[in-house]
Amino acid sequence: MIGRSLTAERSSASHLLGIEGLEREYVEEILSRAREYRQALKAGTVENRLAGKLVANLFFEDSTRTRSSFEIAAKLLGAEVLNWSPTGSSLSKGETLLDTVRNIEAIGPCAVVIRHRASGAPHLVARHLRCSVINAGDGIHEHPSQALLDAFTLQDRLGSLEGRAILIIGDILHSRVARSNIHCLRLLGAQVLVSGPPTLIPSGIDALGCRVVLDFRSVLRQIDAVMALRVQHERQALSFLPSQREYAALWGLDATAVGQMKPGALVLHPGPVNRGVELSGEVLDGPRSVVLEQVSNGLAVRMAILERAA
Amino acid sequence: MSRPILIRGGWLIDPLHGIQARRDLFLRDGKVVEVSDQPLSIANAQVIDASGLWVVPGLIDLHVHLREPGEERKETILSGCRAAVAGGFTSVVAMPNTVPVNDSAVVTHFIRSRADQSGLCRVLPAGAISKGLQGVELAEIGALVAAGCVCVTDDGRPVMNAGLMRRALQYARPFEIPVMAHEEDLTLVGDGCVNDGMIATRLGLLPIPASAEVTMVARDLLLAEETGGRLHLAHLSCAQSIELVRAAKRRAIRVTAEATPHHFTLTEESVAGYQTHAKMNPPLRRESDVRALWEALADGTIDAIASDHAPHGALEKELEFEKAANGIVGLETSLALTLELAWKGVLTASRAIQLLTAGPARAFRLPGGHLGVGAPADLALIDPEAQWTVDPSKFFSLSRNTPFTGRSLKGRVTHTLVGGRLVFQRGEMMEPLQ
Numbered sequence: 001m002i003g004r005s006l007t008a009e010r011s012s013a014s015h016l017l018g019i020e021g022l023e024r025e026y027v028e029e030i031l032s033r034a035r036e037y038r039q040a041l042k043a044g045t046v047e048n049r050l051a052g053k054l055v056a057n058l059f060f061e062d063s064t065r066t067r068s069s070f071e072i073a074a075k076l077l078g079a080e081v082l083n084w085s086p087t088g089s090s091l092s093k094g095e096t097l098l099d100t101v102r103n104i105e106a107i108g109p110c111a112v113v114i115r116h117r118a119s120g121a122p123h124l125v126a127r128h129l130r131c132s133v134i135n136a137g138d139g140i141h142e143h144p145s146q147a148l149l150d151a152f153t154l155q156d157r158l159g160s161l162e163g164r165a166i167l168i169i170g171d172i173l174h175s176r177v178a179r180s181n182i183h184c185l186r187l188l189g190a191q192v193l194v195s196g197p198p199t200l201i202p203s204g205i206d207a208l209g210c211r212v213v214l215d216f217r218s219v220l221r222q223i224d225a226v227m228a229l230r231v232q233h234e235r236q237a238l239s240f241l242p243s244q245r246e247y248a249a250l251w252g253l254d255a256t257a258v259g260q261m262k263p264g265a266l267v268l269h270p271g272p273v274n275r276g277v278e279l280s281g282e283v284l285d286g287p288r289s290v291v292l293e294q295v296s297n298g299l300a301v302r303m304a305i306l307e308r309a310a
Numbered sequence: 311m312s313r314p315i316l317i318r319g320g321w322l323i324d325p326l327h328g329i330q331a332r333r334d335l336f337l338r339d340g341k342v343v344e345v346s347d348q349p350l351s352i353a354n355a356q357v358i359d360a361s362g363l364w365v366v367p368g369l370i371d372l373h374v375h376l377r378e379p380g381e382e383r384k385e386t387i388l389s390g391c392r393a394a395v396a397g398g399f400t401s402v403v404a405m406p407n408t409v410p411v412n413d414s415a416v417v418t419h420f421i422r423s424r425a426d427q428s429g430l431c432r433v434l435p436a437g438a439i440s441k442g443l444q445g446v447e448l449a450e451i452g453a454l455v456a457a458g459c460v461c462v463t464d465d466g467r468p469v470m471n472a473g474l475m476r477r478a479l480q481y482a483r484p485f486e487i488p489v490m491a492h493e494e495d496l497t498l499v500g501d502g503c504v505n506d507g508m509i510a511t512r513l514g515l516l517p518i519p520a521s522a523e524v525t526m527v528a529r530d531l532l533l534a535e536e537t538g539g540r541l542h543l544a545h546l547s548c549a550q551s552i553e554l555v556r557a558a559k560r561r562a563i564r565v566t567a568e569a570t571p572h573h574f575t576l577t578e579e580s581v582a583g584y585q586t587h588a589k590m591n592p593p594l595r596r597e598s599d600v601r602a603l604w605e606a607l608a609d610g611t612i613d614a615i616a617s618d619h620a621p622h623g624a625l626e627k628e629l630e631f632e633k634a635a636n637g638i639v640g641l642e643t644s645l646a647l648t649l650e651l652a653w654k655g656v657l658t659a660s661r662a663i664q665l666l667t668a669g670p671a672r673a674f675r676l677p678g679g680h681l682g683v684g685a686p687a688d689l690a691l692i693d694p695e696a697q698w699t700v701d702p703s704k705f706f707s708l709s710r711n712t713p714f715t716g717r718s719l720k721g722r723v724t725h726t727l728v729g730g731r732l733v734f735q736r737g738e739m740m741e742p743l744q
Contacts, residue, residue, distance in 0.1 A: 020512065098629060118630030119514035120584030139513025139632070179514060196648065204508035205516065 002202075013132045014309050016121050018142035019183035020287075026027040027187055031152050033304035034297070041076070041300060043256060049077025050240040050310050056082040058101065058111035059136070064297060065271060066145070070113045073302035079310070080107065081302055083102075101125050111309045113136075121240050123182040124291045132309035140174045146270055147180035149301040151188055153294050154225055157266055162189035165222050167213075170229030170278060177270045178229060182208045190210060193219060225266040228253055228278040244277050257290055266290050311461065312731045313356050314338040315466075318349065320360025320691065324367060325664035326677060326680035328691035329407060330348050335365060339599025340729040345683060358732070360691055363724060364659075365679050367667040368400025368688030369645060372490075372568055372674060373465070373544055373616035375637070376402075376433070379420060380409025385621040385708050390432040392706035393619070393641040395734040398666075398723035401643070406443070407466040413438035413449040413599060415457035422458055429734045429742040432688070434460040434676070439489065441477045455485045460674055463490035465544055465670045470496055472529060472734040487672060488542035488566065493526035493551070494592065496678060499575035503632050505578040505593040507631070513584065514632060518593050520548040527551045531558045534565055543567040547592040549602035556611045557640035566673035567606075568616040571647035572713070574603040580713055581650050586627045587713040588636035605614075607665060616642045621709030639707045643700060646690070646719035655719060659694075687730035696722035 010155040019027070040046045055074040059067050067083070074081045084104060097116070104112060111132040115121045119139030131183050137143040154161055157180065166185050172178045183194050188208045190194060195216035206212055213219050231251075237240045258267060267288045275281050284290060313339040322333035322345070327683050329345075336344040336352055344350065355410035376390040385393075388403075406412035412421065418435045425433030435453030439462045441447045452464055462482060469475040469491065478489050499522045504510045506517030522585055527543060531554055546552060546567050555567050572590060577597050580588035605613040620637025627634050645666065652662040672680025678688045685686055700717045702710035727735035733740050 095629070096625075098628060116630070118632050120631045123584050124628075125628060139514050140516070176514060179512075203506050206509045207508045208512065227406040 001060055002176045010021035013126070013130060015292070016305055017126060017133065017135045017145050018146055019180045019187070020142065022187065024187050027148065027151070027184065028306045028307065030148055030301070031155060034309065035299040037303045038297070038300040041284045046076050049112070049307055050074065050079035053310055054080045054107065055082060055114045055306060055310070056104050056110040057108070058084050058104060058112055058114045058120070058165065060114070061137070063115050063137070064077045065298070066115065069298045070136060070155050070302050070306070073299050074306055076299070077303055077306060078160055079306070097121060098128055099122065101114070101129060105129050105131060110278060111306065114241070133310050134204070134305060139176065141176050142177040142180045144180050144304055145298070145302055146177050148305070149294055149298040150268055150270070151184050152183055152225065152297050152301050153268065153290050154266065155295070156297065157290060158224060159183060164190045164224040165193065166190050166211060166225050166227065167193045167195060167216060167219065168227045168229065169253070170196045171231055171235065172196050172205060172229070172230065173200045173202045175229050180199040181210070181227060182210050186210070197241060197247070200227045200235070208309055215242070217257065217260070220260040221262045223265055225268060226253060226261065226289055227268040229276060230270065230272065231277060244274070248277045252277055252280065253283050255286065258283050258286070268294060314344065314352065314354060315687070315727065315730060315732070316350055316352050316357045317360050317365055317691070320365035321486040322681065323363045323660055323663045324681045325660045327682055330660055333365070337727070337730045340687050342519045342683055342687050344682050345681065354505055358691070358725060361648065362693065364461040364692040364694055366663045366690050366692060367679050368690055368726065368728065369398045370401045370670040370676060370679055371399050371617050371619065371641065371644065372403045372614050374402045374404060374619040374641065375407065375621065376404045377410065377621055378424060379417070383708070384547045386624055387424040389432060390427040390587070390619070390641070391425065391428045391704065393532040393639070394431040394726065395726040395739070396706045396723065397641040397643070398645050398692065399431060399641060399724055400688035400726060400728045401434055401676060403460060403674070404435050405442055405465045406436050406438040406463065410565055411438050411443050412436070412459070413441050413443070415450070415452070415530040418454055420457055424439070425641045429628065430739070431728060434458070434474070434661045436460065436465070436490065436674045439464045439469055440474060443467060445471055445474060448474070448478060451482055451485065455487055459487070460676070461488045461490050461542065463544070465490060465492045468492050468494040468496065470516045472533070472724035475530060476533045476537060478534055479541065482504060483537070483539055484539070486675070486700050490542040490544050491526070491530050492544050493530065495522045495525045495526050498522035498525070501632070503589065503593070504581050507578060507593050507596065509578045509581055513581065515581070515615065517523045520550055520595070523548050523592055524550040524554065527554050531555070531565060532564055535561070535563045538564065540564045541650065545570050545573065545592060545616070546603070546612065547573045547595050547599060549599045550595040550615065552602050552606045552611055556606070559611065566613040567611065568614040568670070569603050569607060569612045570616060571640060571644050572617045574600055574607065575647050576713060584631040585713065587638060587711055589634050589636055590635035592637065604651065607651065608657055608661060612665070615644065615665040616649050616670065620709055624707060627662055627676065627711050638712050639709050642705050642707060643712065643714050643719070645723060646698070646721050647714070649694070649721040650719065668719045689727050689728060690723050691725035692721055693724050694721050696720065698722055
């Protein structure tokens with residue numbers, strides 16, 4: 001199965017480094033292709049479009065769902081998958097990022113899927129590699145496949161996002177999910193509101209085209225969907241937050257809050273959820289929650305992304 | 311003694327003496343002997359035809375990192391001196407954050423002897439404020455000054471301990487040297503690596519607020535006022551810092567300040583695309599800060615332009631942005647970037663030259679910086695019309711880290727003389743035989 005095509009040089013790589021700067025048509029195309037893939041998955045008619053090709057999964061930072069999702073998506077398309085992670089690898093022996101990825105490239109992947117703790121790491125890699133680079137999350141910058149699967153999930157439930165009001169709550173400062181979603185939702189015509197502890201709202205975020213709301217409860221009645229972001233434990237040590245308990249009380253979504261939203265409004269979360277912090281158990285398991293749909297839709301969306309990049 | 315030199319037919323710009331006119335200069339025994347508005351003719355002298363050129367005092371850079379001892383891969387004292395004289399500099403102040411740190415007379419002597427061997431540029435060592443730059447105990451400032459240090463600084467890092475900074479300003483007083491401060495409150499910087507604002511937010515890079523610099527400037531101005539110590543503020547980058555310095559100067563606090571060409575030329579926008587050559591400490595700021603720097607350079611709030619020449623290899627720069635080293639090389643681009651402000655009309659030509667000569671000399675009480683009779687025969691000849699494009703592969707510095715690659719500049723050094731000796735001429739080093 002691994003043949004000549006694996007090492008063939010590509011002339012024009014097709015990267016997915018972020019949502020910022022993408023054309024709306026590109027995003028619509030990915031989403032529409034993802035709908036086809038979801039159908040094909042149900043019907044069991046997926047074609048091996050990546051047969052004979054190799055996709056390298058380079059996860060410099062821990063991830064379970066994104067990595068598995070890309071891996072399964074690639075395999076469903078018939079690709080071979082190289083899973084690479086820094087544990088016990090040369091990274092701990094002082095190799096630079098570029099040297100590591102050059103070595104991986106020498107094995108001949110048509111695309112590398114990269115997750116890295118440093119913002120801009122996939123951009124650095126893309127400048128030096130000939131194969132396609134897919135950003136699977138870089139630092140606090142972007143997580144484009146997450147935003148695309150969120151948009152897919154929202155469109156699936158709400159139809160067109162034109163004019164819809166989407167509220168993102170939480171640690172916007174350290175969230176790549178928030179940044180990618182702001183770009184993606186704006187591109188698709190939605191109105192984006194962000195809220196969270198003021199220590200975690202980065203300056204100039206409104207210049208991305210969203211509106212900062214200090215008291216999110218005051219706008220719930222106009223909201224079509226809420227996206228709650230994961231709050232990291234380590235934010236307490238640097239005094240961004242006093243405690244998870246206070247976060248849950250002030251910024252967590254419970255059934256009362258959800259009840260104030262528009263009828264049919266949705267609750268999303270990129271996961272993993274701190275149950276009882278960002279979302280109460282009742283909300284997470286309740287009828288508005290599409291958290292598990294986000295995960296399953298991720299597969300079809302990543303198939304569309306890989307097909308495009310390979 | 312080298313042969314006497316006659317510089318003939320040049321346009322002298324000597325800001326200290328308010329001269330901008332055609333003058334001939336006669337140099338002998340390392341000094342300026344005669345400055346004449348009549349053509350001079352001296353038997354035996356080597357004649358340098360300066361027609362069409364500016365003749366200016368040798369440039370002085372108060373802030374360079376020469377990396378030797380310890381990081382000779384990035385720069386050596388010799389290569390740094392080559393870069394300096396190629397850029398028109400005849401004196402540079404060498405920062406102490408070498409390996410080992412220049413916190414003892416032994417290291418100071420080493421730097422001076424290496425500089426003497428290179429025979430190109432005057433290297434004026436800066437000693438450390440604190441032992442090992444640890445910010446805990448004072449270094450032996452008396453011994454450092456006796457060995458030839460012209461200031462003390464922990465540059466590269468701030469003196470976070472206000473008590474230590476206060477003591478340093480007090481202790482340095484009898485030596486009449488400035489205490490140079492790298493102003494950065496590390497608790498406000500955190501893991502930040504770019505200016506706080508839109509660019510940081512868009513790129514997902516943690517922000518450094520202006521207050522990280524400004525609060526420390528405010529603190530040290532208060533300490534300088536209280537102690538009567540001499541404070542020199544390195545690489546100011548924020549409009550609010552400048553406001554504080556302007557007010558402090560009105561109150562006659564003993565403070566001087568410098569700005570770098572990159573901070574008055576570039577904004578945070580240069581970081582877009584994760585350009586590590588635009589990663590600096592302090593970070594590149596906003597357009598309004600750049601404008602404030604222009605105003606401060608023009609009105610005297612800032613005394614000197616200093617390059618903060620910080621050589622790094624690809625190993626430190628071809629990295630993830632947050633891991634990449636801060637800083638750029640500057641010695642070979644400083645003059646032309648300063649002249650950009652003159653061509654734009656932000657500064658007069660004389661003020662631009664002053665900021666690179668008499669200004670820094672006055673701030674550190676150095677002997678050069680002017681070309682009066684009896685002054686050291688340190689000077690640079692500049693072709694003000696020369697157009698050139700920045701090409702790092704042509705740098706004399708061992709490092710290539712500059713964000714100005716490909717930039718078209720106007721004004722270039724043709725000759726550099728140190729102590730009456732021609733050390734650089736039209737692209738060539740004239741090094742003494744070793």
